[in-house]
Amino acid sequence: MNVCPHKGAPLCEGPQCGTTAWDGGGKFISCRDNEIVRCAWHGWEFDIRSGASLVDPDVKARTFPVTVEGGNVFVLA
Numbered sequence: 001m002n003v004c005p006h007k008g009a010p011l012c013e014g015p016q017c018g019t020t021a022w023d024g025g026g027k028f029i030s031c032r033d034n035e036i037v038r039c040a041w042h043g044w045e046f047d048i049r050s051g052a053s054l055v056d057p058d059v060k061a062r063t064f065p066v067t068v069e070g071g072n073v074f075v076l077a
């Protein structure tokens with residue numbers, strides 16, 4: 001389903017994007033470009049492949065297998 005596990009927002013309204021991470025040396029860097037879906041309501045971020053929350057991997061958005069054929073994406077629900 002198209003539902004954020006936080007408060008039920010439609011995840012399709014959020015962007016596919018990257019995230020920000022600490023580089024271990026005092027800076028934040030942009031990374032994982034296009035690997036993340038960010039919820040439009042409160043900004044929770046999910047791995048686009050696994051659905052796992054970046055903050056708590058035990059919290060997951062539902063995912064579906066897909067195929068890409070000829071530039072079209074098919075959802076295998």
Ligand code: FES
Nearest residue numbers: 004006007039042
């Ligand atoms: S409803 Fe998605 S982050 Fe709150």
